[in-house]
Amino acid sequence: MAVRIRDIAQQAGVSVGAVSRALKGQPGLKEATRTRIVEVARRLGYDFSRLQNSPIKRVLFVLHRQHNIALALPFYSAVLLGAESACRERGIVLSVLATSPADSLAAAIRLHEPDAFLCAGYLEPERLALLKASGKPVVLADLWQPGLAAINPDNQQGGYLATRHLIDLGRRRIAFLTRSLAHFSLREREKGYRQALFEAQILNDPALEVVAPPGDETEEGLAQAVRHLLALPVPPDALFACNDAVALIALRVCREAGIRVPEQLAIVGFDDIEAAAQVVPSLTTLAVDKAALGRQAVEMLLAGPEEPPPQRQLPVTLVVRGSSQSTT
Numbered sequence: 001m002a003v004r005i006r007d008i009a010q011q012a013g014v015s016v017g018a019v020s021r022a023l024k025g026q027p028g029l030k031e032a033t034r035t036r037i038v039e040v041a042r043r044l045g046y047d048f049s050r051l052q053n054s055p056i057k058r059v060l061f062v063l064h065r066q067h068n069i070a071l072a073l074p075f076y077s078a079v080l081l082g083a084e085s086a087c088r089e090r091g092i093v094l095s096v097l098a099t100s101p102a103d104s105l106a107a108a109i110r111l112h113e114p115d116a117f118l119c120a121g122y123l124e125p126e127r128l129a130l131l132k133a134s135g136k137p138v139v140l141a142d143l144w145q146p147g148l149a150a151i152n153p154d155n156q157q158g159g160y161l162a163t164r165h166l167i168d169l170g171r172r173r174i175a176f177l178t179r180s181l182a183h184f185s186l187r188e189r190e191k192g193y194r195q196a197l198f199e200a201q202i203l204n205d206p207a208l209e210v211v212a213p214p215g216d217e218t219e220e221g222l223a224q225a226v227r228h229l230l231a232l233p234v235p236p237d238a239l240f241a242c243n244d245a246v247a248l249i250a251l252r253v254c255r256e257a258g259i260r261v262p263e264q265l266a267i268v269g270f271d272d273i274e275a276a277a278q279v280v281p282s283l284t285t286l287a288v289d290k291a292a293l294g295r296q297a298v299e300m301l302l303a304g305p306e307e308p309p310p311q312r313q314l315p316v317t318l319v320v321r322g323s324s325q326s327t328t
Contacts, residue, residue, distance in 0.1 A: 003046040012040040023135055034106070038133050056137065056302060058093045059083070060114035064122050065100040072121070074245065074273040075290060079120050079141055082294025090302070099123075105130055116301045119143060120294075122183045137305065141297040144184045149309040151297050155185045155270075158286040158316040159192025162240045162268040165284070165318055167200045169325070171238035171266055175208040175229050177250065178242035179222060186242045189270060193240055208236055222246055226253040230265075237265060238324075244269035244276045244285055251279060251323065266324040270316075281322030288316055 009019045014037060021029055022037035023046075029037075061080055066072070080096065087094040095112050099105055105127055116137040119128065128145050131138050140150040166174050176193045178186050190209075197204050210225045226249065229236055241247035247269030254261050261267055261281055269276060272287035292314060300310060 003041070003044045007044060008037065008041045008046060011044060012037045038135075041135075042133070056092060056115040058095070058112070058114045059087055059116050059118055059298065059301065060109070060112050061094055061096045062117055062119045062123065062131070063096065063098050065098050065103075066122065072245065074275065075243070075271050075288075076120055076142075078273075078290035079294040079297075082291030083118055083141075083298050084294070085291070086295040086298035090298075092298075099127070101127075109134070118294075118297050118301060120297075122180075137301050139297045139300045141293050142185055144311075147309060149300050149306070149311070151293060151300060151312040151314065152185065152188075153286075153288045153293065153316050154313045155188035155316075156192040156195070158270055158288075158318075159189035159240070160196045161192070161316070161318045162189075162270065162284075162286055163193045163196035164200075165320065165324065166238040166240065166266055166268060167196060167202070169238070169266060172202060173205065173208060173234065173236045174202070174238040174240060175210065175236035176240050176242075177210050177222070177225055177229070177246055179212045179246060181211055189240075189242055205234075207232055219249055222249045223253050226250045227257070230254075230257060230259060235265075239265060239267045241267065241269050244271045244273045244283060247283055247285070247323070248275060248279060251281075251283070262322070262324050268324055272319055276319075277321070284321045284324040285319050286316045287319050289314055 005016055005019045009016045012019065014033065018029060018033065019037055022034045023041060061083055063076060084094050097108050097112065099108060101124060117131050118139055118141060120141045121143060123143065125145065128148065132148060138148055140148055142152055144150045144152060163174060176190060178190065181187050181190065210229060212221050212225055239250055241250055247267050250267055251261060254265055259265050267283065269283050269285040272285045276283040276285045296312060
């Protein structure tokens with residue numbers, strides 16, 4: 001027998017109206033009361049998909065504050081614009097929330113009153129669990145979490161293509177530099193890097209895999225990581241950077257140190273942000289259709305719940321430019 005809102009109200013000791021507001025994320029309840037009602041509903045086995053019959057009119061684009069910096073915004077702003085375009089075409093209001101563990105996510109949700117969530121980039125598992133517990137549709141873009149619908153670039157294939165390209169150029173000491181391995185996309189890119197080395201039977205020096213120290217993901221921290229690589233007794237002859245922003249920092253450090261790119265160090269990035277084609281030498285990278293990432297995430301929200309939650313991948317394309325292949 002299906003669990004009714006009246007059953008939840010009786011078990012939680014609240015009114016039917018309070019249950020309705022709690023399950024729909026509407027204002028007018030204390031957070032402790034809202035949490036208790038949702039927990040009771042889940043324990044009783046309430047079918048949250050029943051809340052999703054009404055059309056989606058408001059989508060909240062959730063972005064971690066750590067992405068609200070120069071290293072990440074060129075990528076996520078393009079994803080946001082793609083999502084906004086898809087929403088505008090359908091008469092949906094899209095609002096944006098930049099959040100961190102220090103913020104009250106529940107309070108922000110009550111303020112925006114969304115019908116669905118589009119989460120882009122890294123978010124802590126606990127915060128994703130809170131969004132999922134709301135019973136509203138959730139789709140992840142450039143992120144993965146068990147039990148949630150997600151769309152991602154083919155990060156592992158991209159990491160493989162980047163590293164294979166460098167191997168085909170005759171490079172053998174290929175470094176991998178990342179600002180973090182907490183992010184799903186960056187872990188997948190590292191997998192592709194290692195896969196290409198393994199297939200080429202290259203036993204790589206562990207010193208060539210560098211992760212920025214925790215809490216030190218600023219430009220200067222990454223620059224120090226590049227300087228560390230260049231100062232090795234046998235420095236790398238190639239570098240696969242986890243994304244274009246990191247690759248651009250590597251290009252700057254090489255220029256300051258008098259290292260010739262690509263002659264002494266070939267560099268490949270990932271994402272194909274606008275600056276990649278403008279820098280000198282222009283940056284070899286993996287092109288991601290960032291607008292499509294946002295648009296398709298909105299389409300997945302509107303498609304309604306599926307079991308198991310769908311997982312999509314967007315293809316990536318290697319774009320060879322001057323940082324890995326001399327034009328002279």
